[in-house]
Amino acid sequence: DGGITQSPKYLFRKEGQNVTLSCEQNLNHDAMYWYRQDPGQGLRLIYYSQIVNDFQKGDIAEGYSVSREKKESFPLTVTSAQKNPTAFYLCASSIGQGAPSTNEKLFFGSGTQLSVL
């Protein structure tokens, strides 16, 4: 089945530790995104990538890093500089290049809940 896979489902971070969240897609999409969701709130964009080997900061990039070495993969690292990392993290992808209206059709993974020990 085509889709987006995020792992792990639950992740715990210790003080001062970096952790990496995995996101893989087999939809052949060019664009990929990372969002953060806090309880009762909407999604906020962390980073996005429109093509391999390129990525841009979103609204809340501080304390996070990403890489896009392969089209299928867009891992997110939550660094020790992120002082409030507890949140639900969502990865998404979209066609990226194609009929304009379809570019806003995002496909989301099932999310990773990150908590601080």
Added chain:
Amino acid sequence: DAKTTQPPSMDCAEGRAANLPCNHSTISGNEYVYWYRQIHSQGPQYIIHGLKNNETNEMASLIITEDRKSSTLILPHATPRDTAVYYCIVRVPHLYGGATNKLIFGTGTLLAVQP
């Protein structure tokens, strides 16, 4: 991007149609209306989108008023599995998509379908 206004919550009886309203009075002529939903602890799911004409797919119908200042998402026969937060988003689509024109998810409408 135009802002949207949605009621924070709605109830619907199982088997009845759920009509979710969205106001977007500042929408411009080339902005599309998108609807997503998010079931608890899952990623949002695309439902439908439209520009001017009403749209229907296997999940829902989208009714856009003639002046385009508001729209209604209709789930024709709601079930408890439709209980979720529904997001109405207005966007100008761009050729290369991406978050240079990022989708802004507000707090949406929590629809509770009662059995």
